[in-house]
Amino acid sequence: MSAPGERRALSPRVYGLIQNGLLVLMALISLVPLLAIFVGTFQNGNEIIRQGVTLDIDWGALTFDNYRMLFTDSGYYFRWFANTLGLTIVTVVGTLLVSSFVAYGFAMYEFKAKRLGFIGVLLLMTVPFEMLMLPLYVQVNKFGLADSYVMVVIPFLAAPVTIFFFRQYFLGIPKELLEAGRVDGVTEFGIFFRLVVPIIRPALAAMAILNGMLAWNNFLWPLLVLRSPQNFTLPIGLNTLLTPYGNNYELLIIGSFFSLIPILILFLAFQRFFVEGMTAGALKG
């Protein structure tokens, strides 16, 4: 159906084909870097570093050697993997607990300085962590907290974006629920934990995914805090392998690839929560 007077009106069918083609092409382009690193896991590391990712793949030379090396002789790699996993789990549980707790206060009560406090949340949402790294780093050194996992986790438990997201969600909960709880003699905190938390599962899932991904990939702050190789997380460990004098480029490549796998599996399983979580910062106009 083309409107009269419209130039170059394509039939919807042709237009649809062009659009499908364009979207498929772009989807494939955005997967190229991942394919490249996947192919790299079967190649010689020094070769890759020397000639770069290339289309001239010597298919005959692909081997499983790197996989054998990964599972038998990869130094601290699985230690880093376990460290990252542990830190991610602790961070997610802690952040969900603390941030939903705070958001509940902002959403459900009237109190003095509420407005000011919430402006604080809004401002922090938009101040990049990079701004704080230097003074925090100085503190860590001064108080001898280097290498401490507690220091890696604590500053991010009351996470502004997560607080904001939960607050939006809580605002949709009828206040009668709280009143009903109070009539039944439940404490204010009992109302939160026993009545409210169970009905916000979808929000918890979205924020678990968001914070899990951020924690798994977190690089700059752990880089400044953690010092000894056995305490490294995956991103820091992999970064140490990227030196001009490296002798283990195989581990750099295959280790990078394996570090993506947990996130990719979670993404395939819970795609909806990923999208919801990662776009959570967008203020509802």
Next chain:
Amino acid sequence: MKQLLYSQRLAPYLFIAPFVITLVVFWMIPVGQSVVMSTQEVLYGETTPVGFRNYERLWQDRLFWQALFNSARYMVLTLAILIPIPMVLAALVCNSIGSPRIKNFFKASLFVPALTSVVVAGIVFRLMFAETGTGLMNQIISVIGLGPVRWLREDVPGLIALLALATWRYTGVNTMYFIAGIQSIPGELYEAASIDGASRRQQFFRITIPNLRPTLVYVTTISIYGGLAMFLESFMLYAGNGSPNNQGLTVIGYLYRRGIEENDLGFASAVGVVLLVVILAINLTQLTLSGTFRKEADR
């Protein structure tokens, strides 16, 4: 104790206490210390007050201006790429043409790069933009008779590699923002426009864009401060904070170099304070102009 647990007057303060503590301990005190340190010379733990000398040094520091120029240039170019393209892509995904399965595949594929850590992304892009003739990008441009380019050794090619990395990582997320925005536009607007005979292009410019204003404001703001505070993308692409002729040096990279690598804390703090002032000014302007403070804080 019992009264405490039942008190509706006290409860909100206990609920928000963790945030207030975080705000004070990990944000306000560090920022305050940064401001104080920026007026000191800090050497081996010895501090000497020097007034505004660090800021004077900063003003005359050629490398600081270069870093600022690099950050600003990157910010402007990412704005020019990462807003119009995702907006058009979101409009395509949301229209009624084409296969829904292809659209879902497209959304998932574009989102995947956002899940990779900056470390892995940097490693792969470094290898794709290898300077040898066999590198992927050099192979691609050789099809149209160009190259080989020594990507990461020259200013503009290095910038192109950096922008390619940013485009790869953030197109998907920004597209999702715009999809969410478009889906909140009432369908009747488009129906009415179709009945009046408006073309798809007219609908995009007259209905979609004006109604996307809140999303646009948000994406613009995060892109501005994200661009100005960019550090890790460059850090990973150049495998460290040093790059040929400092072509990849950003403001945060300079802060990192002076503060953490060279331990010149006073000077580095001055760099941080200047950037913080710039970013806060942008945020306050945006949040005030868009009315977010009024709307969100009063709910």
